Amino acid sequence: MDWLDQVKWDAQGLLPVIAQEVGSNDVLMFAWMNREALQKTAETGRAVYFSRSRGRLWFKGEESGHVLLLKVIQQGHEPPIACHTGRHSCFFQVYRDGAWHAVEPVLKDPKTIYK
């Protein structure tokens, strides 16, 4: 199965995308990709998005509407768990060499989180 087929595209064939800056870890922006945009992003190493308002690919430089960024402190479990899979963060898969790799450890068995 193609790594692009493993992405859970929504009903419109789109995927929400968050851009975070290396180093500062600042969250910079939010936008959307379709399959073609993600493929081009992987090929070129540059962010290629899909503009919902224009109905076509765009190469950065357009507003994406309002998004809310919550700065949070996780409570309840030590170490903190945000993901229903029992991981610290929901972003635990990395794309590398044509495939997805889970790179964050499971801190707690999900079966014991949801009873």
Place this chain on the structure above:
Amino acid sequence: MDWLDQVKWDAQGLLPVIAQEVGSNDVLMFAWMNREALQKTAETGRAVYFSRSRGRLWFKGEESGHVLLLKVIQQGHEPPIACHTGRHSCFFQVYRDGAWHAVEPVLKDPKTIYK
């Protein structure tokens, strides 16, 4: 005008939300809020989301589907600008005391960015 009216809700009355951890700056998860969810979040200081699959509010603890997090290095302008308003990041407004406040400086006149 109410601070909730200043949010650009989408056609379904929803807003994409990114949760970022204080300290580590890890991006933890992505979900949606409607007006009621955001109001409750502000009132309680806890994240209240809107579940699109269940059609109701939820208080954390459900997967939100796939989202892509890009770790990026900004190029082209020093200091780096991600936002079309000429700011470092698109997240330049802070909600405080019932209103939105722009807290990031404009690094470059937007008129000179888009010609």
